[in-house]
Amino acid sequence: MALIVQKYGGTSVGSPERIKNVALRVAKWKKLGHQLVIVVSAMSGETNRLVALSKEVQANPDPRELDVVLSTGEQVTIGLLAMALKDIGVEAKSYTGGQVKVLTDSAFTKARILDIDEAAMRADLEAGAVVVVAGFQGVDEAGNITTLGRGGSDTTGVALAAALKADECQIYTDVDGVYTTDPRIVPEARRLDTITFEEMLEMASLGSKVLQIRSVEFAGKYKVKLRVLSSLGDPREEEGPGTLITLEEPNSMEQPIISGIAFSRDEAKLTVLGVPDKPGIAYQILGPIAEANVDVDMIIQNVGSDGSTDFSFTVGRGDYAKALAILEKVKDSIKARGITADNKICKVSAVGVGMRSHPGIASQMFRSLAEEGINIQMISTSEIKISVVVDEKYLELAVRVLHKAFGLD
Amino acid sequence: MALIVQKYGGTSVGSPERIKNVALRVAKWKKLGHQLVIVVSAMSGETNRLVALSKEVQANPDPRELDVVLSTGEQVTIGLLAMALKDIGVEAKSYTGGQVKVLTDSAFTKARILDIDEAAMRADLEAGAVVVVAGFQGVDEAGNITTLGRGGSDTTGVALAAALKADECQIYTDVDGVYTTDPRIVPEARRLDTITFEEMLEMASLGSKVLQIRSVEFAGKYKVKLRVLSSLGDPREEEGPGTLITLEEPNSMEQPIISGIAFSRDEAKLTVLGVPDKPGIAYQILGPIAEANVDVDMIIQNVGSDGSTDFSFTVGRGDYAKALAILEKVKDSIKARGITADNKICKVSAVGVGMRSHPGIASQMFRSLAEEGINIQMISTSEIKISVVVDEKYLELAVRVLHKAFGLD
Secondary structure (H helix, E strand, O other): OOEEEEEEEEOOOOHHHHHHHHHHHHHHHHHEEEOEEEEEEOOOHHHHHHHHHHHHOOOOHHHHHHHHHHHHHHHHHHHHHHHHHHHHHOOEEEEEEEHHHHHOOOOOOOEEEEOOOHHHHHHHHHHOOOOEEEEOEEOOOOEEEEEEOOOOHHHHHHHHHHHOOOEEEEEOOOOOOOOOOOOOOOOOEEEOOOEEEHHHHHHHHHOOOOOOHHHHHHHOOOOOOOOEEEEOOOOOOOOOOOEEEEEEOOOOOOOOOOOOOEEEEEEEEEEEEEEEEEOHHHHHHHHHHHHHHOOOOEEEEOOOOOOOOEEEEHHHHEHHHHHHHHHHHHOOOOOEEEEEEEEEEEEEEEEEEHHHHHOOOHHHHHHHHHHHOOOEEEEEEOOOEEEEEEEEHHHHHHHHHHHOOOOOO | OEEEEEOOOOOOOOOOHHHHHHHHHHHHHHOOOOOEEEEEOOOOOOOHHHHHHHHHHOOOOHHHHHHHHHHHHHHHHHHHHHHHHHHHOEEEEEOOHHHHOOOOOOOOOOEEEEEOOOHHHHHHHOOOOOEEEEEOOOOOOOOOOEOOOHHHHHHHHEEEEEEHHOOOEEEEEOOOOEEOOOOOOOOOEOOOOOOEEHHHHHHHHHOOOOHHHHHHHHHHOOOEEEEOOOOOOOOOOOOOEEEEOOOOOOOOOOOOOOEEEEEEEEEEEEEEEEOOOOOOOHHHHHHHHHHOOOOEEEEEEOOOOOEEEEEEEEHHHHHHHHHHHHHHOOOOOOOOEEEEEEEEEEEEEEHHHHHHHHHOHHHHHHHHHHHHOOOEEEEEOOOOOOOOEEHHHHHHOOOOOOOOHHOOO
């Protein structure tokens, strides 16, 4: 018998029919003798509806009151799922974040969990009931309702698993695990049985949106075993193993060096040409960009030869025009020779903890791309990741080539 | 400066536009220097939507979980109204029933209020904020969410006014007060400046659905001054006085003896003919009716002359067929001679505390009806009310005749 926390997202609970399916799935696990805590999101579309309603009343909704409104989405789902469970004879009890209680700081709309009182849930579990908890929400010390921000239900799941010392936290989603890359681009993409937290973090931030980064960090910190599973199959049948996200690095003899090829579309590149190569120049360029709330991803500065240097960075394509306008404004004050920009680029990355013990991965990657005539515009590396920026039109080709080159097919 | 509790129903907060109107109205009262506690219902249609959703999941929804789901309706409204107030520069803070806290018993879907903690609200009021409270909901001793049943928002308003010792509890609705009768039937109907709690109870139970009976009883018990006002006019302009519901009986020199003519359509009458006139017969007839959850209104039993008697009662028209079927079943066992029934009747009542000190009101009523050729089928009286059952087709005529006869035009 294990204590399992399961989290179901908005799509999984998007209609009364789907909520009944979740109840059948939970009943199956219960029948196997496990203790279950179920974390749910708002029904799909509900959070957006509530945000829109709030904005009709106040263009820029008051954060405290917005949380009061938004938290009702998950509250409806917990009630409905508890009903669905009781309807098929499974004892169940719902909890709002405040009822648990999930104590957070008072940063409305993006609160951080400080503590979880697990006593009441524990009593219900011991009594044989399934505990159904509203994700995404908590209360601060003064009893104000707070929310954790988008994707906060994953975080709630992990935090509950940590507090209850659960054997596993299972995240149900619309894919049956983490893949070596996007199967829509590479049909040969394979589901990974395991992936490390570090790899998952690199994969997630690069666009493999299976899990919220924050919950993965949280799970890593509190050593919670995370498993990604699919909620799409027949809820009464035996399930596949999904992908387990672990702390332990796999045995390198059995494991491929590269775990997956991640990628990100919708990037843009900006280069400031011929700026004086002297201290403070990076700040002079990126300071105004940061002040405008533009997230900068890769940053490249080459050593200059004639006392000047070229400075490049990438931003999300949505911020391209804003960033370009800022550069045009600061251009003269930093004595730049000019500015070039390109909003038709993408980023492709090879991710794997095996990289640490295997030098030469980078050169293998560059050779594979060169053989296909793909020009690399920028390179950035971390301990377990190599990213390259290439022309957007090469995205699919680059992903396929690398997927094959690193033996992932 | 007064402390005023205002309650706005589902129609008054039925859209973002209407919520903004309520905010303007509240701002107007605030500007006059009053302390304000605002109780709101769910946006119109929302509670029905949530009930339907629950029934899709569980045909007969679990009461505890139904309350978890239903209470979100008011929670959305408090957040939105607080936003609307802040948007026009009025400091405001929302409270769920649990946050107040409104302590109730654990009778889910029909809980009774046991206690209200007014300390937090008081602090906000002292600090100059408008307090916005979710009607219809509370929490029990164990922290479970409860609801008070339909119309519970009125009860919340009165209970808060009692706990805070408010100067007045104002119920905003879609009429500008309590009328001597329905103006759609008698154009000469007048708004009453004042009405007593007793009269209001009789008027409400007879179909003048301005206020929930339970909240009127509650207000009478705790001596809360209730005022009915309209939320339909321009929220920025000065308001009419509405109708004040008072404990004090008005000075009979100035006040008419009859305050209003109430009526109820959709009634049905059933008569059991020639049953033995002996103890226990009423129970033998009405026992099975009560067991079938049919509400009985008027009950008439005449003294029998030949050892047998006729026994009549009225029920809501929706229960007519059910009641009739029950009577057909018990007919033989109670040795009845037969059954007659009529589902085309209505009830018309004259209500007024002045009746106590003025004998002869009943005969005046019967004479007025007789002069118009209206046959009276049943009569029932209480200390401050005389009701008659007449053929449905005479409803409008009877109301007009009595409205005029008692000087209400």
